[in-house]
Amino acid sequence: MTAAPLLDVRNLKKSYSIGRSGLFSKRSLKVLHDVSFSVAPGEVLGLVGESGSGKSTIGRAILRLIDSQSDVMRFDGQDLNTISPVRMRSLRKEMQIIFQDPYASLDPRKTIRAVLSEALDAHDLHKGAARQPRLIELIKLVGLDPSFLDRRPHEFSGGQRQRIGIARALAVEPSFIVCDEAVSALDVSIQAQVLNLLADLRAKTGVSLLFISHDLSVVRYISNRVMVLYLGRVMEVGPADKVHFSPKHPYTAALVSAEPSLRRESRRIRLTGDIPSPLALPSGCIFRSRCPYAQPACAETVPPLQTVGDQHQSACLRTDIL
Amino acid sequence: MMSVRSFPKRMIVPSLLLAALIIIPFVAPLITAEDPVKIAVRYRLAAPDLAHWLGRDEFGRDRLARVLYGGQVSLTVAFAATTIACIIGTFFGLIGAYFRGPSEFVTSRLSDIVLCFPPILLALLVVTLFGPGAGTLVAVLSVLYFPTFARITFSEALRVTSLDFVEASRALGTPSHRIVLGTILPNIAGPLSVQYSLTAAAAITIESGLSFLGLGVVPPAPSWGQMIRGARQFMNQDPLGIMIPCAALVLTIYAINFFCDRLRDTLDPKGASSSSMDEVSKPLALADAPAIRDPNVVAVISNLRLETARFGTPAAVVEDVSLTLRANQCTALVGESGSGKSLSSLALMGLLPGAIRQASGTLQLRRKSGEVVDLGFLDARTLEDIRGNDIAMIFQEPMTSLNPIHKISDQMIEAILAHRPMSKADARAHAIQLLKRVGMNDAEQRIDSYPDQMSGGMRQRVMIGMALTCEPRLLIADEPTTALDVTIQAEIIELLQSLRQDQGSGLSLLFISHNLGVVADIADRVAVMYSGQIVEEGPADQILRDPHHPYTRALIESMPSSHEELHSTGGDRLPAISGTPPLPSARPSGCTFRDRCPIALPACAEIRPALYPSADGERAVRCLRAPEAPAGLMNHQTEAA
Numbered sequence: 001m002t003a004a005p006l007l008d009v010r011n012l013k014k015s016y017s018i019g020r021s022g023l024f025s026k027r028s029l030k031v032l033h034d035v036s037f038s039v040a041p042g043e044v045l046g047l048v049g050e051s052g053s054g055k056s057t058i059g060r061a062i063l064r065l066i067d068s069q070s071d072v073m074r075f076d077g078q079d080l081n082t083i084s085p086v087r088m089r090s091l092r093k094e095m096q097i098i099f100q101d102p103y104a105s106l107d108p109r110k111t112i113r114a115v116l117s118e119a120l121d122a123h124d125l126h127k128g129a130a131r132q133p134r135l136i137e138l139i140k141l142v143g144l145d146p147s148f149l150d151r152r153p154h155e156f157s158g159g160q161r162q163r164i165g166i167a168r169a170l171a172v173e174p175s176f177i178v179c180d181e182a183v184s185a186l187d188v189s190i191q192a193q194v195l196n197l198l199a200d201l202r203a204k205t206g207v208s209l210l211f212i213s214h215d216l217s218v219v220r221y222i223s224n225r226v227m228v229l230y231l232g233r234v235m236e237v238g239p240a241d242k243v244h245f246s247p248k249h250p251y252t253a254a255l256v257s258a259e260p261s262l263r264r265e266s267r268r269i270r271l272t273g274d275i276p277s278p279l280a281l282p283s284g285c286i287f288r289s290r291c292p293y294a295q296p297a298c299a300e301t302v303p304p305l306q307t308v309g310d311q312h313q314s315a316c317l318r319t320d321i322l
Numbered sequence: 323m324m325s326v327r328s329f330p331k332r333m334i335v336p337s338l339l340l341a342a343l344i345i346i347p348f349v350a351p352l353i354t355a356e357d358p359v360k361i362a363v364r365y366r367l368a369a370p371d372l373a374h375w376l377g378r379d380e381f382g383r384d385r386l387a388r389v390l391y392g393g394q395v396s397l398t399v400a401f402a403a404t405t406i407a408c409i410i411g412t413f414f415g416l417i418g419a420y421f422r423g424p425s426e427f428v429t430s431r432l433s434d435i436v437l438c439f440p441p442i443l444l445a446l447l448v449v450t451l452f453g454p455g456a457g458t459l460v461a462v463l464s465v466l467y468f469p470t471f472a473r474i475t476f477s478e479a480l481r482v483t484s485l486d487f488v489e490a491s492r493a494l495g496t497p498s499h500r501i502v503l504g505t506i507l508p509n510i511a512g513p514l515s516v517q518y519s520l521t522a523a524a525a526i527t528i529e530s531g532l533s534f535l536g537l538g539v540v541p542p543a544p545s546w547g548q549m550i551r552g553a554r555q556f557m558n559q560d561p562l563g564i565m566i567p568c569a570a571l572v573l574t575i576y577a578i579n580f581f582c583d584r585l586r587d588t589l590d591p592k593g594a595s596s597s598s599m600d601e602v603s604k605p606l607a608l609a610d611a612p613a614i615r616d617p618n619v620v621a622v623i624s625n626l627r628l629e630t631a632r633f634g635t636p637a638a639v640v641e642d643v644s645l646t647l648r649a650n651q652c653t654a655l656v657g658e659s660g661s662g663k664s665l666s667s668l669a670l671m672g673l674l675p676g677a678i679r680q681a682s683g684t685l686q687l688r689r690k691s692g693e694v695v696d697l698g699f700l701d702a703r704t705l706e707d708i709r710g711n712d713i714a715m716i717f718q719e720p721m722t723s724l725n726p727i728h729k730i731s732d733q734m735i736e737a738i739l740a741h742r743p744m745s746k747a748d749a750r751a752h753a754i755q756l757l758k759r760v761g762m763n764d765a766e767q768r769i770d771s772y773p774d775q776m777s778g779g780m781r782q783r784v785m786i787g788m789a790l791t792c793e794p795r796l797l798i799a800d801e802p803t804t805a806l807d808v809t810i811q812a813e814i815i816e817l818l819q820s821l822r823q824d825q826g827s828g829l830s831l832l833f834i835s836h837n838l839g840v841v842a843d844i845a846d847r848v849a850v851m852y853s854g855q856i857v858e859e860g861p862a863d864q865i866l867r868d869p870h871h872p873y874t875r876a877l878i879e880s881m882p883s884s885h886e887e888l889h890s891t892g893g894d895r896l897p898a899i900s901g902t903p904p905l906p907s908a909r910p911s912g913c914t915f916r917d918r919c920p921i922a923l924p925a926c927a928e929i930r931p932a933l934y935p936s937a938d939g940e941r942a943v944r945c946l947r948a949p950e951a952p953a954g955l956m957n958h959q960t961e962a963a
């Protein structure tokens with residue numbers, strides 16, 4: 001990465017304590033294991049993985065909506081690990097989030113005007129006479145009609161609500177947005193509209209996105225780089241097309257091959273067994289229990305991320321097979 | 323959800339009644355000029371007359387004045403105490419739920435301590451210590467009632483706090499006090515206001531009780547409890563004296579409870595339609611069902627039209643849908659939300675929700691005996707027998723169809739015994755065999771686990787196993803893989819494929835999905851639905867490789883997986899369909915897709931296209947511009963226009 005990263009995260013960890021196993025020892029459930037990544041200004045980093053991979057946890061940890069531990073977490077030159085609550089609150093202007101469920105993410109009792117104004121009020125933006133033009137600008141930006149401002153969420157369709165959610169995130173002109181499954185709940189035709197909208201906004205405003213999704217094709221289309229997670233560990237990270245079309249990690253390869261497609265003939269790589277419980281992870285490589293290429297050596301050490309190409313890294317010992 | 327702007331009709335009567343009962347005591351000077359404490363012993367227990375409508379009490383005081391002024395005291399004490407309890411309780415509840423940690427501890431322990439005391443005993447104790455009086459009463463009642471408010475607020479606020487829109491407010495940097503008061507509080511106002519009314523009613527009773535015992539309002543100040551206390555000694559001579567305050571109490575509490583009940587119904591979003599939720603519309607009995615001769619045909623839907631049964635003019639939600647389902651074949655019903663694909667399949671199960679009515683069309687099914695039945699002519703018992711025996715269904719989220727508190731084994735055995743009489747041990751063996759058939763390893767052990775101990779994929783396997791209990795001829799799968807991860811999704815698709823092949827009698831699968839990629843993997847035939855109609859139908863490979871309807875084409879084109887060469891960062895755009903599907907009540911004239919269609923012509927607004935079959939009869943498409951459309955149709959109409 002040539003430019004200084006906008007967001008830099010090193011060894012992000014998160015665990016939940018879940019009851020007690022002995023009298024004094026608390027059991028803990030690790031959902032993130034030393035995840036490191038960075039996002040450059042204007043870059044879209046895709047985050048893919050199955051349920052339980054910790055992808056949503058990463059988004060919320062960066063936004064400080066949940067507690068987490070990390071060696072480094074810097075955003076725009078500021079250390080998020082030591083930042084005061086007051087500074088953090090004003091920094092929220094720069095980092096925003098778009099949620100998956102367009103129904104749960106809007107307060108049913110607030111008008112669209114109130115939803116968007118809340119964002120502006122929180123940071124004392126566009127007060128007084130400047131408010132109305134800004135609201136109109138925002139609602140037009142996401143392709144909706146200004147007459148919608150005084151309506152309540154229940155009057156809108158899922159796609160329109162998602163646009164309102166995007167407008168709310170854009171209201172404060174952030175430089176970074178976490179899109180947490182932002183298009184997953186939408187119908188295919190609406191999903192394409194919203195993806196185009198996000199791509200246009202990125203081109204227009206230069207906003208960086210952390211694009212979290214389980215849909216590999218969507219992530220490939222929208223992202224510059226893609227990071228693949230499995231049970232809270234990074235399996236592979238690299239340029240979107242490279243990771244999608246010539247994956248270097250067996251897990252990525254299995255994911256891509258399992259994706260239903262109209263074009264490709266089905267040549268699915270079969271995984272054996274269930275995803276292991278996060279309480280009883282396999283030793284060494286956590287994917288080895290389902291990996292078709294696993295060897296005895298895979299149980300010995302946790303494979304580190306190794307460079308396998310330009311900006312392309314994979315955490316697999318078997319560099320010989322893919 | 324109650325809209326703030328329109329006052330719901332059902333609230334008018336209780337609100338007026340309650341308002342009248344609250345206001346009347348406070349306008350007492352306008353109603354009577356009498357002084358409620360002025361004693362006139364000469365007239366003690368005088369009967370009602372024109373000047374004293376309700377007569378006089380044991381000290382010759384005017385009863386009307388006493389009941390009105392007494393109401394002032396009783397209501398003031400009750401509402402003041404309830405309001406204080408509500409404010410304190412809500413405060414603790416909100417703080418506890420939003421900040422969690424130590425504040426949660428304080429809230430819950432404080433409530434627990436107060437709730438440990440029997441309420442009347444606590445009241446007696448405090449009044450004895452501090453002396454009777456209205457002030458003491460308010461204080462006692464507030465302490466008694468704040469824990470209920472704290473608990474309700476706490477649990478409701480906890481629910482709301484976990485919703486995305488609260489998280490969004492936090493992410494926006496909105497200060498905590500504004501989130502709590504501006505976002506969380508309005509969203510829990512419903513249950514709180516119901517609790518407020520209930521508590522006020524209870525407080526009136528306790529106030530009267532304490533005053534009756536002489537521990538409440540101090541004489542000679544009037545209160546309803548006081549009046550009952552005074553009149554009790556003369557009950558036999560003058561029953562009116564005790565009836566008046568009792569009537570006032572009963573009426574007030576009734577008004578409050580009446581108001582509460584209506585308020586709860588109004589605030590509960592399900593309340594308005596709950597009566598119709600469990601209702602099922604009956605299939606329509608029409609005599610003109612086409613005869614089915616092909617023994618391979620398992621079910622036929624013909625010319626199905628479904629309408630909304632309520633809300634003014636009926637709107638068609640499904641129109642002119644015809645489908646033939648054959649043995650050993652998978653038919654996929656594809657469409658976006660609201661296209662009518664799930665409703666069409668529910669109609670075939672005889673399970674249409676009460677709000678939807680079958681307006682025309684026939685639903686026929688070939689039973690396992692080979693007999694063809696028309697669902698419209700069957701009674702409810704036979705329909706029930708058909709479900710499970712001849713048709714089975716699996717849903718998107720298996721967790722909602724499995725009971726979380728029972729073991730898988732119990733649920734499966736119950737399902738088996740419901741249809742086939744056999745011993746429990748045999749049923750268990752059969753269940754294990756079914757689980758093995760759906761690819762569950764160590765079925766013998768896993769059958770005894772609870773649903774939450776299984777992964778989503780395993781639960782879906784259990785559901786499929788249960789659906790196969792009676793070897794149905796038709797399996798309806800409504801988005802069975804949508805909630806699953808891709809790797810698991812692929813396994814379930816494979817399982818459904820293999821079941822189709824190894825079921826002896828030839829299983830017919832109706833697969834409902836919005837995902838064209840999944841459909842391509844599993845379906846033999848595809849029917850694409852848009853806005854309540856089938857717009858294109860035919861063999862899956864033909865339809866998906868060479869769609870003739872512009873909607874099918876656009877649907878395939880708008881999937882990112884159809885464009886492996888496009889990339890957003892290179893400035894490429896996905897070919898998206900503009901606009902949104904129309905509501906059933908606002909469909910355009912002519913072709914329902916025309917206002918979003920890239921190739922629409924003026925004629926498309928005039929002709930409602932039929933489903934035109936292709937020359938070989940293999941496929942059909944509902945578009946004037948498709949190759950299948952009759953040649954003269956377009957020109958003729960354009961000329962006419």
